Amino acid sequence: MTELLDRGPERADPIPPPPPAPSTEGRRERLARLGRFLRQRPGLVGSALVIVFVLLSAFVPGLLAPGDPDFAVPEVKLRPPGTPGHWLGTDYLGRDEWTRLVHGASLSLEATVVAVAVALVVGGLIGLLAGFAGGWVDEVLMRVVDVMLSIPPILMSLALITALGFGTFKVAIAVGIASVASFARVMRAETLRVRSSVYVEAARSVGTRWWVSLGRHVLPNAAGPVTVLAVLEFGLAILAVSSLSFLGYGTPPPAPEWGSLVAEGRNYLATSWWLCTIPGVAIAATVLSVNRISRALDGEWGRAR
Amino acid sequence: MSLPYLLRRLGFAVLVLWAAFTVSFVVLYLLPGDPVATMAAGSSDGQPVTAAQLDELRHRYGLDQPLIVQYGHKLAAALHGDLGTSFATGETVRGAIADALPPTLQVALCGLAFAVVFGAVVALVATYTRIRWLSQVLMALPSLAVSLPVFWVGLMLVQLFSFRLGLFPSVGARGPQSLVLPAITLGLPPGALIAQVLAKSMGQALDEPYVTTARAKGVGAGAVHLRHALGNALIPALTVLGYVTGLLLAGSVVVETVFTRPGLGRLTVSSVGVQDIPVVQGVVLFAAVVFVVVNLVLDLVYPLLDPRIATAVPA
Numbered sequence: 001m002t003e004l005l006d007r008g009p010e011r012a013d014p015i016p017p018p019p020p021a022p023s024t025e026g027r028r029e030r031l032a033r034l035g036r037f038l039r040q041r042p043g044l045v046g047s048a049l050v051i052v053f054v055l056l057s058a059f060v061p062g063l064l065a066p067g068d069p070d071f072a073v074p075e076v077k078l079r080p081p082g083t084p085g086h087w088l089g090t091d092y093l094g095r096d097e098w099t100r101l102v103h104g105a106s107l108s109l110e111a112t113v114v115a116v117a118v119a120l121v122v123g124g125l126i127g128l129l130a131g132f133a134g135g136w137v138d139e140v141l142m143r144v145v146d147v148m149l150s151i152p153p154i155l156m157s158l159a160l161i162t163a164l165g166f167g168t169f170k171v172a173i174a175v176g177i178a179s180v181a182s183f184a185r186v187m188r189a190e191t192l193r194v195r196s197s198v199y200v201e202a203a204r205s206v207g208t209r210w211w212v213s214l215g216r217h218v219l220p221n222a223a224g225p226v227t228v229l230a231v232l233e234f235g236l237a238i239l240a241v242s243s244l245s246f247l248g249y250g251t252p253p254p255a256p257e258w259g260s261l262v263a264e265g266r267n268y269l270a271t272s273w274w275l276c277t278i279p280g281v282a283i284a285a286t287v288l289s290v291n292r293i294s295r296a297l298d299g300e301w302g303r304a305r
Numbered sequence: 306m307s308l309p310y311l312l313r314r315l316g317f318a319v320l321v322l323w324a325a326f327t328v329s330f331v332v333l334y335l336l337p338g339d340p341v342a343t344m345a346a347g348s349s350d351g352q353p354v355t356a357a358q359l360d361e362l363r364h365r366y367g368l369d370q371p372l373i374v375q376y377g378h379k380l381a382a383a384l385h386g387d388l389g390t391s392f393a394t395g396e397t398v399r400g401a402i403a404d405a406l407p408p409t410l411q412v413a414l415c416g417l418a419f420a421v422v423f424g425a426v427v428a429l430v431a432t433y434t435r436i437r438w439l440s441q442v443l444m445a446l447p448s449l450a451v452s453l454p455v456f457w458v459g460l461m462l463v464q465l466f467s468f469r470l471g472l473f474p475s476v477g478a479r480g481p482q483s484l485v486l487p488a489i490t491l492g493l494p495p496g497a498l499i500a501q502v503l504a505k506s507m508g509q510a511l512d513e514p515y516v517t518t519a520r521a522k523g524v525g526a527g528a529v530h531l532r533h534a535l536g537n538a539l540i541p542a543l544t545v546l547g548y549v550t551g552l553l554l555a556g557s558v559v560v561e562t563v564f565t566r567p568g569l570g571r572l573t574v575s576s577v578g579v580q581d582i583p584v585v586q587g588v589v590l591f592a593a594v595v596f597v598v599v600n601l602v603l604d605l606v607y608p609l610l611d612p613r614i615a616t617a618v619p620a
Contacts (some may be wrong), residue, residue: 027486065334074596114391143320144324144328147321147324147325147328148319148328150321150593150596150597151325151327151328151329151550151551151589151592151593151596152551152552152554152555152592153555153560154555155330155554155555155558155573155588155589155592156559156589158558158573158574158577158585159332159333159585159586159589161577162333162576162577162581162582162585163332163333163582181454191381204543216336235452239405239452239455241557242454242456243454243455243456246456246559246562247558247559247562247574248578249577258452259456262456262457262460269460269463269464269468269475270464270468273464276457276460276461276464277461277464278343280454280457280460280461283454283457284452284453284454284457285456287452287453288448288452289447291448291452
């Protein structure tokens with residue numbers, strides 16, 4: 001009985017949601033359209049390739065660089081890029097820069113994923129609660145969010161690191177908490193938008209319980225904008241995590257993390273340019289690609305009909 | 306300017322400051338971690354620390370009292386401008402911040418100047434030029450600039466201008482020469498932000514009917530751009546100034562480390578390193594104060610620039 005009632009509103013919705021336009025398109029047409037779309041956007045294709053490459057480095061580093069990132073050969077230290085066997089050169093201990101870069105990707109990416117996940121879950125819950133409860137709960141939560149926005153994120157992260165201690169994982173959590181505010185705002189706005197829509201009102205009027213309409217209507221409809229924000233936040237989190245690692249709050253030295261690789265190379269800036277330059281290029285390329293993809297997700301496909 | 310508008314803004318500013326104090330207190334004092342143990346271990350040169358010594362230290366800093374009492378004491382002291390004393394140096398937090406402020410202010414002002422010039426030039430040229438590729442390159446520049454890690458930009462500038470070309474010193478804070486590279490590094494992200502916002506609002510302003518009218522009357526393209534459109538495009542660009550101040554303050558943490566300059570950023574980095582909670586809280590509060598003051602000033606300036614704002618019904 002309840003199940004019948006729960007399903008009811010979707011059929012009884014007086015204004016059916018507009019059917020997705022490309023339903024008449026065949027698969028072949030869709031593929032052709034995708035081809036056109038991508039051909040006009042070489043930057044987007046490049047960005048996707050960069051991300052695939054970073055993901056490969058993070059999950060199967062052995063595939064791209066089979067060596068040990070901590071394996072040092074003192075005889076070949078500080079060789080420039082192009083040295084046989086070390087195409088990106090070696091560092092001050094004679095460790096292969098390429099191997100360290102590839103293996104560093106997993107640490108950097110793990111930290112970033114944790115940071116975004118923390119921000120998404122905590123911020124999403126705050127926004128959801130504020131939007132759903134309304135009244136004074138909304139008022140209080142949103143004022144807290146306003147205050148969090150008035151403190152620069154890196155100072156917020158530094159305060160959290162002071163309390164939590166050092167380490168990549170703790171840095172990631174600190175970065176995540178510091179960026180909770182934007183997720184809370186977007187999630188709240190989306191919750192309010194969906195909650196006031198006719199089909200949710202209809203659902204409520206036939207007796208759908210609030211958590212059912214939460215799971216069936218609010219969350220799926222809020223997912224789009226929140227995903228765009230999450231991808232964008234991913235880029236910011238890479239920058240924040242690498243900055244904090246550069247400052248020395250991340251992993252202790254032997255582990256390769258992109259920010260700490262730059263920090264290690266700093267002492268050899270005058271003589272060995274590649275030690276700082278290359279990991280920085282990796283960070284910048286990843287962030288640029290992520291931002292480009294976030295822009296594509298933000299309705300570019302839909303607009304480009 | 307109406308008094309209620311002023312009072313409402315002032316009330317909100319006070320609320321934000323109180324909340325910033327509370328949030329930083331919760332983060333720093335409620336989360337796990339024993340600052341006293343860290344401090345004692347750091348100052349005793351490897352000698353084992355007895356429990357009695359720890360208790361004595363806790364008592365001296367008031368850390369043995371219930372949290373709510375500590376909160377009350379600290380809030381009351383903060384209201385009198387007393388932010389406590391540093392765990393690491395014993396100096397007052399207010400003194401430490403006051404000492405560190407001038408060099409940071411120097412770089413931040415130069416950075417701000419660079420940001421404004423960079424942002425304005427990029428946005429104005431990008432919306433003015435008819436050369437398609439130039440406008441596209443300029444429009445892409447800001448999103449490129451915000452994707453680069455700040456510390457890396459600083460190191461690259463040092464590499465190029467200090468080590469290769471020998472134009473500017475790489476580290477330290479001696480003379481105006483040493484300000485150039487830090488200011489560019491610090492000003493780049495806020496400059497990109499200003500460029501983005503100004504380019505967008507210039508685009509909107511140039512679509513307005515009064516621009517068409519001015520053009521129809523025969524006003525030159527440059528005059529339309531600067532005299533008619535820019536004035537109206539400035540207000541949206543001003544709104545990001547509060548955010549820009551935050552970016553400058555946050556950037557100083559990284560920039561002062563890269564260029565080995567003294568200042569607020571260095572103070573923060575070293576205080577986090579030794580878990581010097583009062584100093585970290587002081588810096589966070591200082592950032593909140595700066596944010597609040599900048600936004601308060603902006604709120605007071607808007608009605609002067611655009612009389613519609615003062616009479617508008619508050620949201």
